Amino acid sequence: MKVYPDQAPKARVEGPLLIGARPLGSASLRSGRRAAFGMLLVVFITTFALAQGATDSRRSGYQDMGEALQKMQDDDTANPGMLFVQLGEQLFGQPAGAANKSCADCHGAGSMKGVAARYPAIAKDTNEPVDLEGRINLCRSANQQAETLAPESRELLSLEAYVAFQSRGQPIAPLSDPRLAPFRAQGAEIYRRRQGQLNLSCAICHDDNAGKKLAGVTIPQAHPTGYPIYRLEWQALGSLKRRLRNCLIGLRAEAYAYDAPEYVALELYLMDRAKGMALEAPGVRP
Amino acid sequence: MTNVLINAPKTAKPGEIVEIKALILHPMETGFRPGTNGRIIPRNIIERFTATWNGAEIFRMEMSPAIAANPFVSFFAVATESGTIGLRWTGDQGFLAEEHVAITVG
Numbered sequence: 001m002k003v004y005p006d007q008a009p010k011a012r013v014e015g016p017l018l019i020g021a022r023p024l025g026s027a028s029l030r031s032g033r034r035a036a037f038g039m040l041l042v043v044f045i046t047t048f049a050l051a052q053g054a055t056d057s058r059r060s061g062y063q064d065m066g067e068a069l070q071k072m073q074d075d076d077t078a079n080p081g082m083l084f085v086q087l088g089e090q091l092f093g094q095p096a097g098a099a100n101k102s103c104a105d106c107h108g109a110g111s112m113k114g115v116a117a118r119y120p121a122i123a124k125d126t127n128e129p130v131d132l133e134g135r136i137n138l139c140r141s142a143n144q145q146a147e148t149l150a151p152e153s154r155e156l157l158s159l160e161a162y163v164a165f166q167s168r169g170q171p172i173a174p175l176s177d178p179r180l181a182p183f184r185a186q187g188a189e190i191y192r193r194r195q196g197q198l199n200l201s202c203a204i205c206h207d208d209n210a211g212k213k214l215a216g217v218t219i220p221q222a223h224p225t226g227y228p229i230y231r232l233e234w235q236a237l238g239s240l241k242r243r244l245r246n247c248l249i250g251l252r253a254e255a256y257a258y259d260a261p262e263y264v265a266l267e268l269y270l271m272d273r274a275k276g277m278a279l280e281a282p283g284v285r286p
Numbered sequence: 287m288t289n290v291l292i293n294a295p296k297t298a299k300p301g302e303i304v305e306i307k308a309l310i311l312h313p314m315e316t317g318f319r320p321g322t323n324g325r326i327i328p329r330n331i332i333e334r335f336t337a338t339w340n341g342a343e344i345f346r347m348e349m350s351p352a353i354a355a356n357p358f359v360s361f362f363a364v365a366t367e368s369g370t371i372g373l374r375w376t377g378d379q380g381f382l383a384e385e386h387v388a389i390t391v392g
Contacts, residue, residue, distance in 0.1 A: 077293035080356045083311040087289055235314075235355035 060277060061220040061285055064211075073226075073284035081161060081230040081282025084154070084237045088162025091155055097146025103159070106143065116164035117173050117279050120268050122180060129183045129264050132160050133239060151258040157237045161228050164281035172225070172279060174272045183261075187269025190262055196253030202266075217286070223274035224267065226283015233286065240267055290385050292373065297390045298365035306337065307360040308373050310383060316351040332377035335359055340369035349377075365391045 062070060076082050092103045120131040125138055136159050137148040149156035174180075191202045205214070206222035213219070227240040234242075241263045245255040256262045289311035298304045310332070317329025329351060337345040345361045363371075368391045375383040 075293070077291045077307060078309060078358060080309060080311075080358075082291055083289050083309065083356060086291070087311070232354075 060225040064218045084158045084161040088158035097144035112163045116167040184268040187265035196251030226280040229283040338372040
């Protein structure tokens with residue numbers, strides 16, 4: 001049993017940018033004083049809004065869910081994702097494989113701050129981009145000489161949650177490595193490609209219709225801010241891959257295999273799209 | 287490996303009503319769902335949760351298959367004396383988890 005200090009990310013201040021109640025038109029011409037006041041007001045509001053970051057119209061899924069769920073995510077003793085963070089912390093310190101080394105033997109406990117905010121990255125071992133789960137499994141096979149963990153297994157998700165938790169509150173900071181660019185471009189292409197029997201792309205829902213309702217649920221803007229997330233519908237922790245597979249099945253498209261490079265490409269694109277937004281892992285979502 | 291998160295105050299005034307919240311990792315498998323092989327997954331739920339204050343029972347709850355995975359329990363108690371709050375979950379397949387938290391009243 002462990003009680004974590006309260007490190008809940010602060011909700012972003014946002015809202016539509018309101019510039020002046022009416023245009024500085026004919027009425028203002030009659031009264032110079034009123035025009036000056038209007039100008040001042042515009043300048044003041046604009047400055048204030050910029051300072052608050054209100055020009056950023058991006059919204060985390062956190063902002064689209066109800067207050068009860070937001071409180072559930074913010075309270076570290078009510079957020080079920082924290083159970084997995086706790087489990088991940090234990091696994092991080094446990095020796096595994098033929099090398100009999102634990103993650104902590106190389107990395108040190110609590111040393112992964114900022115890592116989740118910049119992944120996916122190019123793996124030295126393969127020269128290909130890997131996400132956090134891929135990196136954990138590469139480390140297991142190469143350094144620990146242990147069996148890789150199954151996708152969506154409790155062990156893998158817990159380790160991922162423990163690593164991601166250490167970046168909570170940090171802005172998403174995708175790497176500028178030029179080798180990532182073609183994969184990111186591929187992700188952008190997949191995001192805009194129509195797929196499945198419904199012939200929809202990710203962008204049609206999450207760019208063009210975000211904020212509107214789909215079967216009573218607000219369509220989020222699809223920023224991967226909280227992964228791995230505890231989704232109430234799953235009653236379990238799940239990765240971004242699982243979420244993407246859900247969406248693909250929703251489109252009545254065939255989901256890529258768990259080890260497909262398409263997921264990493266999509267993740268690269270989505271993380272770039274969410275650049276600067278605060279990481280909330282482990283998030284709670286309906 | 288049992289995995290529990292507890293939220294209880296460390297101190298309370300005599301007579302104060304305190305809230306105790308506990309979250310536990312458990313699949314709460316209903317016993318009604320078929321697995322990937324088509325066979326029913328055997329029921330595996332927490333059947334009973336009890337809380338004690340210095341050994342005396344203050345709260346008890348029976349759980350059913352309809353309760354979601356990783357159950358979160360919240361209840362209130364009147365703080366009377368300093369001591370230990372004991373929380374105990376028992377269930378199918380010999381499941382047993384026990385946690386204790388200290389509370390100072392005064």
